[in-house]
Amino acid sequence: MTVRDRRSRLDLDLFVLALVERGIATPYALLAEAGLSPGATLPVLARLESGGYVRRGKPVARGRAEYKTTATGRLFLKTGWRPLIDAPIPADVESVLRTAALALMSGAENRMVFDYLKKAADAKNQDSKQAATARSARADGHLYAWMRAFHSAARLKTDAKVLRDLANRIKKTERA
Secondary structure (H helix, E strand, O other): OOHHHHHHHHHHHHHHHHHHHOOOOOHHHHHHHHOOOHHHHHHHHHHHHHOOOEEEEEEOHHHOEEEEEOHHHHHHHHHHOHHHHHOOOOOOHHHHHHHHHHHHHOOOOHHHHHHHHHHHHHHHHHHHHHHHHHHHHOOOOOHHHHHHHHHHHHHHHHHHHHHHHHHHHHHHHHHO
């Protein structure tokens, strides 16, 4: 498992834990409310349960198990998000979004989340420039490589714009 894999797993685990704490407590609710697939959440819930962060209640409607956050889970949630927001920006946008949402749900100041998202946008923008350089260098006959580089540069630039827009929206809510 790489460092990125551990971070991605940690931010997903904490994100699911935060959702369970807010009453989104079944795999179906995690899908319906947060768009998280059972294939992603069932292993997370199993890890959280084996770590003592959640406990599974008795099955409710349609045999769905509802999870509850334990005192250990609440303590982990209270402090566990901070290292994620202070760490280097992850490569995947999903991890960035989960970390930002987790920080906001955990009471972080909007300014901190704004700074985090802006830093993530700047990183994506830098990656976009590097991909654009690769794109122009590959136009010499390696058509598929050139097309992939073109797509990568455009996707990264779009990711940067979306992250910057989200940061600005979060900053605006601070003033309201």
